Amino acid sequence: MSVYTASTTAPVNIATLKYWGKRDKTLNLPTNSSISVTLAQDDLRTLTSVATSKSFSEDQLWLNGKLESLESERTQHCLQDLRNLRAKLESGDSSLPPMSTWKLHIVSENNFPTAAGLASSAAGFAALVVAIAKLYQLPESASEISKIARKGSGSACRSVFGGYVAWEMGSEADGSDSKAVEVAPQSHWPEMKAAILVVSAAKKDTPSTSGMQHTVTTSDLFQQRIHNVVPQRFEEMKKSIQDRDFDLFAELTMRDSNSFHATCLDSYPPIFYMNDTSRQIVKLCHQINEFFNKTIVAYTFDAGPNAVLYYLQENETKLMAFIHQVFQRNSGWESKFSKQDLAAFDSYFANTVAPEMAFDLDQDMHQGVSRVILTQVGPGPQDTNECLIDEATGKPKN
Amino acid sequence: MSVYTASTTAPVNIATLKYWGKRDKTLNLPTNSSISVTLAQDDLRTLTSVATSKSFSEDQLWLNGKLESLESERTQHCLQDLRNLRAKLESGDSSLPPMSTWKLHIVSENNFPTAAGLASSAAGFAALVVAIAKLYQLPESASEISKIARKGSGSACRSVFGGYVAWEMGSEADGSDSKAVEVAPQSHWPEMKAAILVVSAAKKDTPSTSGMQHTVTTSDLFQQRIHNVVPQRFEEMKKSIQDRDFDLFAELTMRDSNSFHATCLDSYPPIFYMNDTSRQIVKLCHQINEFFNKTIVAYTFDAGPNAVLYYLQENETKLMAFIHQVFQRNSGWESKFSKQDLAAFDSYFANTVAPEMAFDLDQDMHQGVSRVILTQVGPGPQDTNECLIDEATGKPKN
Numbered sequence: 001m002s003v004y005t006a007s008t009t010a011p012v013n014i015a016t017l018k019y020w021g022k023r024d025k026t027l028n029l030p031t032n033s034s035i036s037v038t039l040a041q042d043d044l045r046t047l048t049s050v051a052t053s054k055s056f057s058e059d060q061l062w063l064n065g066k067l068e069s070l071e072s073e074r075t076q077h078c079l080q081d082l083r084n085l086r087a088k089l090e091s092g093d094s095s096l097p098p099m100s101t102w103k104l105h106i107v108s109e110n111n112f113p114t115a116a117g118l119a120s121s122a123a124g125f126a127a128l129v130v131a132i133a134k135l136y137q138l139p140e141s142a143s144e145i146s147k148i149a150r151k152g153s154g155s156a157c158r159s160v161f162g163g164y165v166a167w168e169m170g171s172e173a174d175g176s177d178s179k180a181v182e183v184a185p186q187s188h189w190p191e192m193k194a195a196i197l198v199v200s201a202a203k204k205d206t207p208s209t210s211g212m213q214h215t216v217t218t219s220d221l222f223q224q225r226i227h228n229v230v231p232q233r234f235e236e237m238k239k240s241i242q243d244r245d246f247d248l249f250a251e252l253t254m255r256d257s258n259s260f261h262a263t264c265l266d267s268y269p270p271i272f273y274m275n276d277t278s279r280q281i282v283k284l285c286h287q288i289n290e291f292f293n294k295t296i297v298a299y300t301f302d303a304g305p306n307a308v309l310y311y312l313q314e315n316e317t318k319l320m321a322f323i324h325q326v327f328q329r330n331s332g333w334e335s336k337f338s339k340q341d342l343a344a345f346d347s348y349f350a351n352t353v354a355p356e357m358a359f360d361l362d363q364d365m366h367q368g369v370s371r372v373i374l375t376q377v378g379p380g381p382q383d384t385n386e387c388l389i390d391e392a393t394g395k396p397k398n
Numbered sequence: 399m400s401v402y403t404a405s406t407t408a409p410v411n412i413a414t415l416k417y418w419g420k421r422d423k424t425l426n427l428p429t430n431s432s433i434s435v436t437l438a439q440d441d442l443r444t445l446t447s448v449a450t451s452k453s454f455s456e457d458q459l460w461l462n463g464k465l466e467s468l469e470s471e472r473t474q475h476c477l478q479d480l481r482n483l484r485a486k487l488e489s490g491d492s493s494l495p496p497m498s499t500w501k502l503h504i505v506s507e508n509n510f511p512t513a514a515g516l517a518s519s520a521a522g523f524a525a526l527v528v529a530i531a532k533l534y535q536l537p538e539s540a541s542e543i544s545k546i547a548r549k550g551s552g553s554a555c556r557s558v559f560g561g562y563v564a565w566e567m568g569s570e571a572d573g574s575d576s577k578a579v580e581v582a583p584q585s586h587w588p589e590m591k592a593a594i595l596v597v598s599a600a601k602k603d604t605p606s607t608s609g610m611q612h613t614v615t616t617s618d619l620f621q622q623r624i625h626n627v628v629p630q631r632f633e634e635m636k637k638s639i640q641d642r643d644f645d646l647f648a649e650l651t652m653r654d655s656n657s658f659h660a661t662c663l664d665s666y667p668p669i670f671y672m673n674d675t676s677r678q679i680v681k682l683c684h685q686i687n688e689f690f691n692k693t694i695v696a697y698t699f700d701a702g703p704n705a706v707l708y709y710l711q712e713n714e715t716k717l718m719a720f721i722h723q724v725f726q727r728n729s730g731w732e733s734k735f736s737k738q739d740l741a742a743f744d745s746y747f748a749n750t751v752a753p754e755m756a757f758d759l760d761q762d763m764h765q766g767v768s769r770v771i772l773t774q775v776g777p778g779p780q781d782t783n784e785c786l787i788d789e790a791t792g793k794p795k796n
Contacts, residue, residue: 220623220626220627220657221619221657221660221664223622224618225618228618228622229619251666254667255618258665258666259618262619262660262663262664263619265659265660266619266657266660268653269680275674275677276674283667286667
């Protein structure tokens, strides 16, 4: 039998201007525009291979080695949209194989533990949609493809681009103008790095899908956020990226994370995503910026206790002097820094920071953290020769 | 020498609609009106005796046995206002001793550890002002006196009344219409009880005086709270008290506590008063209300991690079945409940709650709590024969 395959990788993105609230749940249309930084894929990525063949009897998905259902309405939306675009192509060129009528096999793997609580659905749906678009040889632009990914998982639309990405909320009822666009490519501001402090959560958080609608319907402060706070911040943050103004970018990022979590707390009953460790990290970041009398680090928290710290390469020693001092017992350092690098951070702390430091470091903070992930801004989905599907059988290789 | 003395007790009050933000720092004029419940004085009260005599050489204050300064601008405001009112009396009746020109000795004691982190300044300033007004035999109404207490500590104006109290923010620049009024006396709704869970705080919180101005100047959501949320809530909460509608009173109380803490989190840098134990208590209260499918408890948190739970006498066994189950290892139970009472709570939990309970209780929650204070709605400042000042010497007895 002839089996057609295509593969791609897709990145994780971490919002600096948060998506929280849908105006249309079926189409995943947001109540406000958002902005994110796409992270490097050597640290965090989804690899997805797709195959189609006249001989396949049903759509099937293997996720991290396990057969999973494709029944979810969101996944079906994505597959239907992609098949419709393929059908349009086929109707104009009878030489094309009628893939739009064939079943799909999808095999997907993450290179990071989903246990880390890092939203993997964004990378997952972006990879799914981009891989199938590639298989179908669709001519649509990345922004057009992002609308399909958006229907799978809102934030997935931002993972279709690399670098600095905006999700424009749009105003059309059918979502035709709610899409991701590139604010700036990775190459515009390649010095942006990220340190993710994976915080151990005692309990499962409220799922973001239900959590955000709970906020929309119950928070008195939420309307102020989406109507009077975010629209101006959206323009300011885009400009801060275009101007490579880290000071402004960092303040807007920290303010927006706090604003988002404030509307969660203002929900009824309240939703809590940050815990005491998250708050200790927030205070530490402000202490670090105060110590250097300069904004060298920004924190942001998604719908969970994990902290993502953004900083510029030029300030790495200054920041890591503190972060390694506090979190050196946590795993994740050796994969990115040499013994010499780490020694340099420690000596900078001992010789330059400690003598001047006017506050105490929370010595127990590291106990609330399970691991450190050190990464940076990265590109969008990448072609790959690695294929997870056996072209002979159309099934997963492993 | 002839020494004139007067003594009074004054209560603590815990806001159910929060005071957070000043429009005038000198006069303690708030950015929104607030509502509170006055708590019983056998559990929490300040006893203040004042004395004046031609022979006194300086104003002096003994607070909980220690000589303290009276220099603070706020205290001086209170003393000056009271002396001005006394002088007016004297000018109309030459037979009155010219106390307005004499020095004051003030002796004040709390019956609760200030360590508990329960705002004692409200009871303290209310007692100070009421005792001197009594010494001076001022004819002014309690609301008039509350304006003077307000200048000492904003929330102190609410401790001039018992029962259910509103602080009307007023609009005059001189504060002449920013005063406390009685929403309903204790006798209107005497079944209101309060359980205070004193949460051990690792670090000192941001002082509320500086904290609230930080929120006023940096929170994007704060203006929404004071202009569009609190004014309507103020009217609804007063009505819920007049109607004895606990369900509505409780929801408004919980929503307002969350709204206040949300604006703290939205401040930049953010302010955190609630900790993980506070949040566990919030979740427990919602679980309890869900379990009974009825709102039997409301939580509220001031500028610190302590939880104050309001409930009605009729629901005491239902609520305490849970609260004693979780916090039985904490001190404070025996002073209010007999062994039989506590056994009744435990058996209600074992026989009625446990078999039906669909969630787990956080077994470690009690570790974050230092003690339980069980109290209820109470009256305003009380006359007392107990005098802390030796009339012969004009000095503290002890």
